Amino acid sequence: MQLYPLKIVTVVGESVIMEDIAERGVELGATGYTMSEVIGHGSRSARNVGSTAGGAKTLKVEFVVPTDVATTILDEISHEYFEHYAIIAWLSDVSVMRGEQYTRKSGG
Amino acid sequence: MQLYPLKIVTVVGESVIMEDIAERGVELGATGYTMSEVIGHGSRSARNVGSTAGGAKTLKVEFVVPTDVATTILDEISHEYFEHYAIIAWLSDVSVMRGEQYTRKSGG
Amino acid sequence: MQLYPLKIVTVVGESVIMEDIAERGVELGATGYTMSEVIGHGSRSARNVGSTAGGAKTLKVEFVVPTDVATTILDEISHEYFEHYAIIAWLSDVSVMRGEQYTRKSGG
Amino acid sequence: MMLLPFAVAVSVAFAVPLLGEASADQVSRILVSLQKNLLTPIPLCFLLGIICTRIHGGIKIPKELYYSIAIFLLMSIGFIGGHELAHEYQAHGVATIWKPALATLFLGCVTPITSFVVLRYIGGMSIADSAGIAAHYGSTSAVTYAVANSFVEQAGHPANSFLPTLVTLLECPGIAIALVIGAALSAKERAARAAESGRKVKESKLGEALYEVMTGQSIMLMAGLLVIGFVSTLYMDPKGFQPFYDFFQSKGMLFRGALCIFLLEMGLVAGEKLGDLLKVGPFLVAFGILIPLIHGFLGVYLGHMAGLNLGGCAVLGAIVSSASYIAAPPAVRLTLPEANPTYSITAALAITFPFNIAFGIPIYFEMAKFVGAQ
Amino acid sequence: MMLLPFAVAVSVAFAVPLLGEASADQVSRILVSLQKNLLTPIPLCFLLGIICTRIHGGIKIPKELYYSIAIFLLMSIGFIGGHELAHEYQAHGVATIWKPALATLFLGCVTPITSFVVLRYIGGMSIADSAGIAAHYGSTSAVTYAVANSFVEQAGHPANSFLPTLVTLLECPGIAIALVIGAALSAKERAARAAESGRKVKESKLGEALYEVMTGQSIMLMAGLLVIGFVSTLYMDPKGFQPFYDFFQSKGMLFRGALCIFLLEMGLVAGEKLGDLLKVGPFLVAFGILIPLIHGFLGVYLGHMAGLNLGGCAVLGAIVSSASYIAAPPAVRLTLPEANPTYSITAALAITFPFNIAFGIPIYFEMAKFVGAQ
Amino acid sequence: MMLLPFAVAVSVAFAVPLLGEASADQVSRILVSLQKNLLTPIPLCFLLGIICTRIHGGIKIPKELYYSIAIFLLMSIGFIGGHELAHEYQAHGVATIWKPALATLFLGCVTPITSFVVLRYIGGMSIADSAGIAAHYGSTSAVTYAVANSFVEQAGHPANSFLPTLVTLLECPGIAIALVIGAALSAKERAARAAESGRKVKESKLGEALYEVMTGQSIMLMAGLLVIGFVSTLYMDPKGFQPFYDFFQSKGMLFRGALCIFLLEMGLVAGEKLGDLLKVGPFLVAFGILIPLIHGFLGVYLGHMAGLNLGGCAVLGAIVSSASYIAAPPAVRLTLPEANPTYSITAALAITFPFNIAFGIPIYFEMAKFVGAQ
Numbered sequence A, B, C: 001m002q003l004y005p006l007k008i009v010t011v012v013g014e015s016v017i018m019e020d021i022a023e024r025g026v027e028l029g030a031t032g033y034t035m036s037e038v039i040g041h042g043s044r045s046a047r048n049v050g051s052t053a054g055g056a057k058t059l060k061v062e063f064v065v066p067t068d069v070a071t072t073i074l075d076e077i078s079h080e081y082f083e084h085y086a087i088i089a090w091l092s093d094v095s096v097m098r099g100e101q102y103t104r105k106s107g108g
Numbered sequence D, E, F: 001m002m003l004l005p006f007a008v009a010v011s012v013a014f015a016v017p018l019l020g021e022a023s024a025d026q027v028s029r030i031l032v033s034l035q036k037n038l039l040t041p042i043p044l045c046f047l048l049g050i051i052c053t054r055i056h057g058g059i060k061i062p063k064e065l066y067y068s069i070a071i072f073l074l075m076s077i078g079f080i081g082g083h084e085l086a087h088e089y090q091a092h093g094v095a096t097i098w099k100p101a102l103a104t105l106f107l108g109c110v111t112p113i114t115s116f117v118v119l120r121y122i123g124g125m126s127i128a129d130s131a132g133i134a135a136h137y138g139s140t141s142a143v144t145y146a147v148a149n150s151f152v153e154q155a156g157h158p159a160n161s162f163l164p165t166l167v168t169l170l171e172c173p174g175i176a177i178a179l180v181i182g183a184a185l186s187a188k189e190r191a192a193r194a195a196e197s198g199r200k201v202k203e204s205k206l207g208e209a210l211y212e213v214m215t216g217q218s219i220m221l222m223a224g225l226l227v228i229g230f231v232s233t234l235y236m237d238p239k240g241f242q243p244f245y246d247f248f249q250s251k252g253m254l255f256r257g258a259l260c261i262f263l264l265e266m267g268l269v270a271g272e273k274l275g276d277l278l279k280v281g282p283f284l285v286a287f288g289i290l291i292p293l294i295h296g297f298l299g300v301y302l303g304h305m306a307g308l309n310l311g312g313c314a315v316l317g318a319i320v321s322s323a324s325y326i327a328a329p330p331a332v333r334l335t336l337p338e339a340n341p342t343y344s345i346t347a348a349l350a351i352t353f354p355f356n357i358a359f360g361i362p363i364y365f366e367m368a369k370f371v372g373a374q
């Protein structure tokens, strides 16, 4: 079994933008993503219009990617969404099983 | 884009106490939290009264915080809840986008 | 409060196999697991038969375990499931509160 | 309190025939009653749930459906309760209601105490466990009410119209009393332990937990809709009121059908808890069957004294005997964390609830005939 | 547009009696109407929801139940709308419908503009906030329609059969117009800011957002089921059609009952937003009450001109006055991210919606009588 | 097996008119039947779902609602089935039932084999893919049953009362037989591959998967409620039984209404799978239309031999022709992981299901007339 050092980019934010972000991540080089519904509380979470009747909709999306793709994704999010939307994003180190196949576009 | 080294405290436990824990984390210095519903299995998970009819309710909560706040939160949880409740908690390292704004009360 | 260095094995995959994997993890030495429902997109996610009417069912399962158990679990998954099923798995480092109790079978 | 020995005697007298040693007539009456009850969709759905879990079958009720049905049942009980109460009130003022209400409150105060005493001093359980279980048996189960009410209606003896009001009254006091007993008696222990560990005594969550019980979903929905049903019965014209009545009325198809699905899910869960019967031991199994019989008889008897009709006595018996498994568990978990929830939940859900659904309700009905209710 | 001052005057005249300074007769008529409306299950469930949130009570409606009810209500409005439209069409062709339809489209274009002008030039709010709120008030709320429709039915004056068609027409234009205004006026600002930051101007999401509004759940379900109801009324034999009619028909128990649970959840949410009333300030509170009165009167008046009956005028008033809180918020959030959603959602959900449910609908009904609708 | 060529011939004869080359009379009869079927809410809701997905519209049915409706439909089919079976049994014992039951079991064994043979030897697909798809077509779709049953009722020819019992019988055997074929034929391949990789042969999950099919949600709910409906029909008094009947009965509004919402969701999903039609290629598209016609005719013919009435033959044809998309997929995925689920699910859900809903059911109805069923 080969373990491959990669990064995980985790983004948590209001629902209106998270599908865009997931697709953007794939465009920028991620081979996929894993998304889940969470309940979020933060400094700007009142902005989340998902929280009208029917419940708080905050989404978390994770991308397993090489370092350069991680940086590109974070950069994009930081510039496009951070100012006006309730969002948080972070990077962590992981060792991925058969990880070479998640580096598809890493040269981009 | 600035990445800022911070900690994530992750707590997974039975539902009756998790809202308290989330609020306590904010009192102790976290600027927010991200909570999600999970299905848990552990040594004491039978204690989870959420698992009466209507389904297993275990919750996970994550705090992105500076090291000192992380320690304080874990300390509190360890003393207040670990003995009697089904709960697990861990700490990991992350690099947070525009992370300086999640250090609000870190001096406390 | 004692923090104990352990690993987290995270597995994300199609629903038909994830309960097996959770049980297998416990057999191989994990003291428990935390599972959650996610929405997954990857190179093989079309294989996920959960995605017939009723919605996409991808599951994520996390095991907090010592290094050797982590390796055993990943090895097993890599050989038993990776070929035919939509699945991704990774390893990360964590410091676990009162972590000694999650090492039950670590000698195995 | 001098009723208790009497209640025990009668309960046993009623339990005994079940074991096959009584007059042929009584046995056959009870058996007919049992069959009438057992071979109907509601208990059969419960049984299907148990069977499915035991054979690892694949039925999965989404928990949102379960919660939705719970909401509907509670609203329905409240709304129709308020509607009937309005009629009763218009006809008789509070004349017919105040005595049963008092009796119910009295039973809400007595049953947690009898439970606690039996568990602690006969069963030798810990303070926390005894108080925790007592909190469950001091409160009530709205679904047991719904099933009992269906039973007496099908038997042609509908209960007095204000029974839902009594369910609402019975929800809280028992939990409160048991938790206060538990907190008071275990305060010393805690203090000692805290001193030892060198940390300050944790503030108890008792107040918070009690507030949560009193403003919990069950009470808010039942009492809230009771008021709504009452007010709109008084002020709306009947034609406008009709569709709401049709939606909520308990004789209707929606209520019974929803109960079937609900009981199916409860069977699925009870089936899982059956595995815990060995863990909780024979004392708790006996407790989960005998205490309901005793409390049930108390309910039937006091109900009769307070003027309830045959159906009303039987239903009051059923709700007094039943144990809460929705409001009580989280309150106990927060206030008495040392208590082991496996005990209380197994007793309430895997012993008393099925016992009541299958055997208890027809027995309370026979008890009600026995005390002379009509 | 010359209607506006007139509308303002009449609205105020209708609002004033509420403050207690009008002719005894008018006051008492309105009060009776209010009581008839207020003491019914639908607004009372809304109130229960608000109370529950304010006292931190435990009612939790699973969001899947809420969404399911929303789906049912939208399908129901559409299906019955299509059915009635088919009858109307068979009887009169488009003769009775085209005028009200035009009036509705006209109102859908005017109301976002009046809202924007008031917010920007009287309220002094930012372009983004003004346009964002205007998008909400330019669209409509299907639940307000459902409640208004129930009200006029209970009052014995059912609305014209094609009102659901008008709801569908009113959903989109207002959002589109407000967003276009907002995008156009703020384009300059954005360009300047982008230049400053040295990054290229983000492409606006306007087109995408408008497409999402026009193919959103509300429109797809209402318009889709409208067509289905229309077609199957024309082609099915009535006996086969009956069960579908029974399931969806708005007079029936399912629709009213579902509305109760829906309003309960809306009360729970509105209760939370009440805390934001202080944040949004007195101007927005006044706006959230007065603009609906003005738009409501416009709706009633133009509805009357277009030949609607008494119930129809009142319902048109209600839907024109109401603010969207389902389709508009995400569209605004995507297109005008600088707008603070707390303003628009608090106004729509915590001010205008409760105002309409409790007071607005009976007032529009009186307005409709006042303009002579029958 | 000698029936097969005949079945093929007749099926084609029935398929051909659709292509416009048959006697005017037959064509017009089928067209009327089609219109009667197509312009009704159930297929129209399916169509709405497809359209919505194709234009990226916003309809979202919460999956909990979908599951809840599935549970209701299965319980309902079972319960009413049991009720009718009890009447049939009381009137005729097993005299009328055993032949259709045997015919159904026979069809459950034949259809997976015909499917496998066609896929493997005509289509040249892999063993795993052939067996996987065969498992889907050997089983049945309860929703197709429900729609077919609605169709024949609306056509004034209700099916024999014990058809739901036949649905239950048809669920499992086909899956079991196909999986056993697949496992047996691919065992050698696996062994070779395992030897190569140097790891021991994985134990097959066949036993486990078959057990999961036989105790899966569909079977447990349908068979369980069938027994419950049977028993309570025999033992309850009719008045007490009525509300349960009203809740579950398939003629009623709840069942039809729930079907509409269910089909809407299925349309949403089928719309997505339409994109995969290109991937699966023309052979599978033809297979997904022609095999149902052949199996459908076999069902109609044997049903007629076994004494079913006109509606009954048509419904048996529909369920035999239909492909499972609930029970089969996970069983196949576990047992034959090399099979590509895109093939089987696209065929079952995006080809055969819509074909049956829109065209198949009226065609089986005409076939039933053709073979002389009454």
Ligand SMILES: Nc1ncnc2c1ncn2[C@@H]1O[C@H](COP(=O)(O)O)[C@@H](O)[C@H]1O
Residues within 6 Å of the ligand: A012, A013, A014, A038, A039, A040, A041, A042, A043, A044, A045, A046, A058, A085, A086, A087, A088, B030, B031, B032, B033, B034, B035, B062, B063, B064, B065, B102
């Ligand atoms: N300190 C934190 N720890 C964990 N999650 C956070 C934190 N702050 C914010 N979040 C998450 O990020 C979302 C947006 O945060 P904000 O932009 O601060 O409103 C919230 O809804 C939370 O889910």
Ligand SMILES: Nc1ncnc2c1ncn2[C@@H]1O[C@H](COP(=O)(O)O)[C@@H](O)[C@H]1O
Residues within 6 Å of the ligand: B012, B013, B014, B038, B039, B040, B041, B042, B043, B044, B045, B046, B058, B085, B086, B087, B088, C030, C031, C032, C033, C034, C035, C062, C063, C064, C065, C102
């Ligand atoms: N080894 C483990 N790995 C991952 N999650 C665990 C583990 N042990 C326990 N958990 C989680 O922590 C919760 C409480 O665990 P416990 O206190 O052991 O019953 C469980 O419900 C699981 O969700």
Ligand SMILES: Nc1ncnc2c1ncn2[C@@H]1O[C@H](COP(=O)(O)O)[C@@H](O)[C@H]1O
Residues within 6 Å of the ligand: A030, A031, A032, A033, A034, A035, A062, A063, A064, A065, A102, C012, C013, C014, C038, C039, C040, C041, C042, C043, C044, C045, C046, C058, C085, C086, C087, C088
């Ligand atoms: N690059 C990725 N980042 C995060 N999650 C992924 C990634 N690739 C795949 N996944 C997850 O793993 C599951 C299976 O992936 P796959 O085997 O590539 O179809 C998907 O459904 C996703 O939830």
Ligand code: NA
Residues within 6 Å of the ligand: D111, D136, D137, D138, D139, D140, D295, D319, D320, D321, D322, D323, D324
């Ligand atoms: Na009790």
Ligand code: NA
Residues within 6 Å of the ligand: E111, E136, E137, E138, E139, E140, E295, E319, E320, E321, E322, E323, E324
């Ligand atoms: Na409006």
Ligand code: NA
Residues within 6 Å of the ligand: F111, F136, F137, F138, F139, F140, F295, F319, F320, F321, F322, F323, F324
């Ligand atoms: Na089949």
